[in-house]
Amino acid sequence: MTTNVRNSGEKINLEDLLKANLPLAQHSSIHTGGSADLAAFPADFEELRALLSYAEENKLPVTLLGGCSNSLISDDGVAGLTIITTHLTRRHVQGEMFCVRCGLALDRAIELALEDGLCGLELLGGIPGTVGGAIFGNCGANGVQICDLLYYVDYMTFDGKLHRMQTHADEFSYRHSPFKETKDCIIYEAGFRLIPTTRTSEARKSKDEAKKKRKLAGQYDNPSLGCVFCNPAVGNAAELIEQCNLKGASIGGASICHRHANVIINGKGKATSRDVHNLTRLVQKTVFEEKGILLEPEIQCIGRW
Ligand SMILES: Cc1cc2nc3c(=O)[nH]c(=O)nc-3n(C[C@H](O)[C@H](O)[C@H](O)COP(=O)(O)OP(=O)(O)OC[C@H]3O[C@@H](n4cnc5c(N)ncnc54)[C@H](O)[C@@H]3O)c2cc1C
Structure with missing residues (x-):
């Protein structure tokens, strides 16, 4: 080798x-x-x-x-x-810039930024996954998207070269980043322009509250991928799925979550990815037939499909 x-x-x-x-x-x-x-x-x-x-x-x-x-x-x-990427976790601070490698868990990155006296990302607290995954999908919650505070991304192309992209929020949109179009690169490091603060305990409280809200909503109770579909231009995916009486519907070990109709759970740990995929397609087909709206998947299908 x-x-x-x-x-x-x-x-x-x-x-x-x-x-x-x-x-x-x-x-x-x-x-x-x-x-x-x-x-x-x-x-x-x-x-x-x-x-x-x-x-x-x-x-x-x-x-x-x-x-x-x-x-x-x-x-x-x-x-x-x-x-x-989960072993690529280093971070450093340059003035108001919080620079972090792609594999650090987003929630941990927010915590470390607060330790460094920088705030701004707290409302994204509790979202699972890494900084790189969050940028790829422009994750968001509570009215904040990750692109709002992003300043640069260092990405590596598959030829091993490192490039810097100065990011602008208007190149991103709801659950979309420029990296979704150019799949042959790795988001390596991101720089966030954050807000220096001495009131870190207040900022930490806001992060903890965002996370607690998720916990109380039962988001961590069952294995899932979070929301399966993006919200359409008009309306809300969960409401549309619920209006089609799909809450609780299941295929194999995968079922539509009773508490949030846009989430598919592997409640008993027996689901296959095929079950999840088939249920996703059933939801898409039913909502299209009953409401005339084609829901776009938010989740990424990886591997041999
Ligand atoms: C309980 C729960 C709650 C959630 N809540 C939210 C929410 O409120 N808002 C929200 O937006 N999402 C939410 N999600 C979805 C998910 O957590 C986010 O999309 C998260 O940002 C994905 O990060 P990841 O590291 O897990 O990505 P992965 O699933 O590992 O990857 C996702 C995509 O990004 C690509 N990718 C990953 N890392 C890199 C990299 N370094 N360079 C290039 N491409 C890369 C992968 O190839 C893949 O296509 C939730 C999920 C769960 C399970």
Whole structure:
């Protein structure tokens, strides 16, 4: 197997990094799906670059995963190399800029920013997943979207080169980022222009409240991927699904959550990704037939579909 050399001269042993047939269900927030043919958890820039060059040399397709809280992994697994970013977690502060690697959990990043005396992201508290996944899908809650405070993104193209994108909120829209269009790159680091504060306890309270609201709504009670569909231009996906009497509907081990009709849960841990996918299609078809509205999935289907 190929070995690569770090800039510092320290060798990267790809045999240690690469894991064959890694089961992904345990990494997914809905606990379904098959294995990655090959997977790796790079912890720094050089490891990431070495993995990309290994994939290129061996003509392997590359798939990115962060916290896997918005991704439905195929039961037939993922071909090629799956790069899981959750070990890329460093952060630093430059003035009012909070700079963070893609794999840090978003909730932890908000906490660390507060420790650094910077606030602004608290209303996104409690959203599962990583900073990279949040930027890819322009996650949002309580009237805030992650793009609102984003200043730059350093992304790596699959040829191993690093580029900086100065971001503008108008390049993002509801659950959409420019990275959804150019899939062959990795969001590596993000810079958020935050607000310096000495009143961190108030900001922390607001974050804790956002998280508590989710807990009280039962969001963490069952394995799920959060909202399955985006809200249409007019109306609300959950309300439309409920009006079609689909609450509680199930296929195999997957069912529509009783508390939130736009969420599919794996309540007893027995669902397959195929069950979730089939239920998603049933909802889409029913809402279209009864309401004339085609709901667009918010979740990403990953692997061999
Ligand atoms: C209980 C619950 C509540 C939720 N609430 C919300 C909510 O309020 N608002 C909201 O917007 N979402 C919500 N979600 C959905 C999900 O948590 C977010 O979309 C989250 O930002 C996804 O991050 P992730 O790291 O888990 O992404 P993943 O599922 O790992 O990946 C999602 C997509 O991003 C790509 N990706 C991931 N990392 C990178 C990277 N570094 N570079 C390039 N591409 C990358 C993947 O290839 C994939 O296509 C919720 C989910 C759950 C389970």
